Amino acid sequence: MKNEIIFNLIKVHQRIENACKMAGRNSSDVQLLLATKTVPAEKIRIAIEAGETLMGENKMQELRDKNDILKNLPIERHFIGHLQTNKVKDVLKYATCIQSLDRINLADELQKQLQNQNRKLDVFVQVNTSYEESKFGLAPEDVLSFIKKIKTYETLNIKGLMTIGLLDVEKEKMIPSLRLLRTIRDEIYSEGIEGLQDLKLSMGMSQDLELAIAEGSNMVRIGTSIFGNRFLGKEIWNENIAE
């Protein structure tokens, strides 16, 4: 198990390197986030001991269940799943960044809890760039006004934009939803808003890592290529099932 994870990590880092080379980009501009839903803490620990520093969970319960093992390890925990407002308080016990900010009432609840705790939080705004009904995230055309609004929330540091690209067997079908995230960022840049001139793009998963890097990703979120397929009994994990 250990050797397999380490071997997979080396392969993923090679894929990132190669994709950066192809795109004429510096590989230090692309971070690797371990997507760890359904992965036991012991396996995550192997990746941390191999040098990984960033992980993302989709469910509050998994953050909580793995906390005993992970809390003292040098790993930054992000939340990358759909977040219900009634889970905010608990998620804030474990996560230092929410990548799935997609509505004002969630921003309101974050602001309220963070004010109580007198702290700030990094956030990514999630955008539904594939326009799939099954996916969470803001509609692309709503992102600019949303960002302008939450920029006034003093507890939220807007770090960038996140999307789950359209997955398909055909490469040509996957590119537009990735490219759109970059276009949206460039539109935000063109507004020249102070404090919004360095936004990271969180996109790219096991299937579309190379395409995402070619389209400007700064953070790829990889699960399957590192930890293997996710099976919960007979049921295959569905990222869109809310808690």
Ligand SMILES: *Cc1c(COP(=O)(O)O)cnc(C)c1O
């Ligand atoms: C599961 C998940 C990933 C990783 O997907 P893989 O195909 O396993 O690499 C990335 N981002 C989010 C939001 C996820 O839910």
